[in-house]
Amino acid sequence: MKDITLKEIATTLGISITTVSKALKNYPDVSEKTKNAVKELAQNLNYTPNSFAVNLRTKESKTIGLIIPEVSHHFFSNIIKAIIDEAEKNGYLVIILQSNETLELEKKQVELLINKRVDGILMSLSNESNNDNHIQEIIKRKIPLVMFDKIAKLAKCSKVIIDDQKAGFEATQHLIDNGCKKIAHIRGPLNPQNSIDRYLGYKKALEKNNIPFDSKLVYACEKVNFEEGYEYAKQLFEEHPDVDGIFAITDLVAVGVLAYCNEQKINIPTDVKIIGFSNWFMSQVITPKLSTVEQPSHEMGKEAFNLLLEEMISRKEDKECNPKIIELPTEIIIRKSSIAN
Amino acid sequence: MKDITLKEIATTLGISITTVSKALKNYPDVSEKTKNAVKELAQNLNYTPNSFAVNLRTKESKTIGLIIPEVSHHFFSNIIKAIIDEAEKNGYLVIILQSNETLELEKKQVELLINKRVDGILMSLSNESNNDNHIQEIIKRKIPLVMFDKIAKLAKCSKVIIDDQKAGFEATQHLIDNGCKKIAHIRGPLNPQNSIDRYLGYKKALEKNNIPFDSKLVYACEKVNFEEGYEYAKQLFEEHPDVDGIFAITDLVAVGVLAYCNEQKINIPTDVKIIGFSNWFMSQVITPKLSTVEQPSHEMGKEAFNLLLEEMISRKEDKECNPKIIELPTEIIIRKSSIAN
Missing domain, CATH: 1.10.260.40 (lambda repressor-like DNA-binding domains)
Known part of the structure; x- marks a missing residue:
């Protein structure tokens, strides 16, 4: 036509x-x-x-880019939903790209969005992202940028985060308060800041309660999935049959641990208490119901978009916009998997 | 800048x-x-x-639009993942919009995408979509369009579907084969084609096995969620305590039924056998594990994008492209919730 x-x-x-x-x-x-x-x-x-001609005139595309590690992750799909909803209310369209947890793809996606001349970028880093040249490129070009959840700590841009260290501390303290004395941590990969921070929170809670830290009780996931939870639970109970508490980096990993325990008739919470992270829907329907840390995904998406909107408006008016950091609260959700005997 | x-x-x-x-x-x-x-x-x-200037010259935006009812639905988030991956491989960006299951928003999203001059549109209808003027508008403008999963039966465009009637028949037949004689169906809303077809499949299976159809054993969800599954299970067991089989429109609804049965100590599969639909991840980790119908979400996203790509190429070359219909196979996944005593 x-x-x-x-x-x-x-x-x-x-x-x-x-x-x-x-x-x-x-x-x-x-x-x-x-x-x-x-x-x-x-x-x-x-x-x-002709929207291209309109764009050429206004230098606005009314489109933003969103880069996330993995669309089908429950946590991220909730964030996407919130971002699309907010964008829609404010007349913006959202282009969504996945890094599939690789730095290489993430860099490529940033380049694509810069070339597409989006009005702003929202992003959460891949597990591999250990340098931030591509982030610097966005900042250098003065493209409004807001990072959320998995952020580059040193990047000079706005961020929406939770206090992962505090949340990790509270999850571990909850297990200690319910009588656990030998607590394992199935952590995330070594690189992402949130995985490091949750681990540091775990260590800090042990220290505060005079429980000696034992690095052999820490297992690091690579893919952070159900299978790794199951496998590490197997390894853990073979190596340390007297473990009485497990703090897992996400609910998905915790559900893998639960599946192993259920199979082996290791009673939860009598023999071992378990707490996850994120409060996925799944956690309420499995047996036993899983204690976890509530991470406000909807709120995070909403806040991230609104911070970006502020910056896009400032940029349009050629005003400087100082980076802001919004920290959202987390909460321990206590269910059957971790309550005292 | x-x-x-x-x-x-x-x-x-x-x-x-x-x-x-x-x-x-x-x-x-x-x-x-x-x-x-x-x-x-x-x-x-x-x-x-300047990509706007490039667009103006080539009349291509290298961007497609994707309209779906609900991003955070497990089935759709898998489809989105597949579509973004395929688009990326072929140099296309994807703008994602949600209808939130309303016809009004869906119409608005179609308009936005037409004005944005995307190269093509992929869409799955909202539960409310009972007229297709907006679909006709896309077709009239010769914008390449592929519908998937929840389609407008009469629209002259390419489609990627499953045979919901056959799948509904097989799910019900499976319950009958495992000894069920009084089978309830917790169906979807009255409007969507896939919900109608699964219900027709259920009816057909009863008929074929000389089990009298009883409309009182059919409950229609509005929101198709966990809570409705739980509530309808409650109502069902109060009204028909001798029911021995339940076919639920999705796994999420089936998990609500399971939760009610577990709470009330109604034994699954001894007292009642349950089968869901979609094969969500969750279904493998709950107790008891849920039988279901495998619906190939990843495949569906991939096929839908590739059909659209074909049409976009034809359109660029000003060639006519006859609508195609791809039907993907489904499969009954047998787990503990439905096996014979």
Whole structure:
């Protein structure tokens, strides 16, 4: 289908392009008769303003980019939902890209979004992201940027985070308060800041309660999935049959641990108490129900978009915008998997 | 930040805009020296080709739109993942919009995507979508369109579907084969085609096995969630304590039924056998593990994108493209919740 242009409407009606354009925008200096003729023809011809041409004029695309590690992750899909909803309310479209947890793809996606001239970028880092040249590139170009959840600690941009260290501390303290004395931690990969911080919170809680830290009780996931939870639980109970508490980096890993314990008739919470992280829907429906740390995914998406919106407006007005950091609260959700015997 | 244009590079170096453009595209008729000077300056000035201008020239946005009812639904988030992955491989970006299961929002999203001049649209209908004027609008404008999962049966466009009636039949037949004689169906809303078809499959299986159909054993969800599964299970066991089989429209609803049965000590599968639909991850980790119908979400996303790609290529070459329908196979996954006593 050939695109209908203002010129064709003008030629058909024998008037100037300017008049057509003014008629479509309802300018007062065009007669009602001409306006009606233009509008009728435009409708009959299925005319829509060429958004590329509009973009060229306004230098705004009304589109933002969102880069996340993995769309089908429950936590991220909740964030996406919140971001799309907020963007929609404010007249923005959202292009979504996945890094699939690799730095290489993440860099490529940043480049794509820069070339696409999006008005702003929201991103959460992949597990591999140990350098931030691509983040610096966004900042250097003064493209509004907000990072959330998995952030680059040193990047000078706005961020929406939780206090992972505090949350990790509280999860571990909860196990200690319920009588656990030998607590294992199935942690995330070595690189991501949130995985490091939850681990540091675990260590700190042991220390505060005079429980000696034993590095052999810490297992590091690579893929952070159900299978790793199951496998590490197996290894853990073979190596340390007297373990009485487990803090897992996410609910998905914790559910893997639960599956192993259920299979081996290791009683939860009598023999071992378990706490996860994120409060996925799943955690309420498995047996036994899983204690966890509530991580406000919807709120995080909403706050991230609104911070970005502020920056996009400042940038449009050529104003400087100082980076802000919003820290959202977490909460321990106590269910059957961790309560005292 | 002011955008750097070819003109500025040309002025700075005292050469023509054409030469700058050719140098950046590595044309052989520009000297290596000039090329290097242009590229170096372009890099120092953070020059990126203006994608709006490029779009205006090529009439392609290399962007597609995806409209789905609900991003955070496990089934849809798997489809999104597959679509983004395929699009990425083929150099397309994906704008994602949610209808939140309302026709009003769905219409608005279609309009937004048409105005944005995306190269093609992928969509799955909301539960409310009982008219297809907005779909006709896309087809009339010859914008490549592929519908998947929840489709408009009569729309003349390509589709990727499963045979919901056959799958519903097989799920019910499986319960009958395992000894069920009084089978309830917790169905989806009255409007969506897939919900109608699964219900028709259920009816057909009863008929084929000479089990009288009883409309009182059919409960219709509105939101198709955990809570409705739980509530309808409660109502069902109060009204028909002798029910011995339940076919639920999705795993999420089935998990609500399971939760009620577990609470009330109604033994699954001894007292009642249950089968869901979709094969969500959750179904493998709950107790007892849930039998279900495997619905190939990843495959569906991949096929839908590739059908769209075919159409976008045809459209670019101004060729007609006949709508295709791809039907993907489903499979009954047998787990503990439905096996014979």
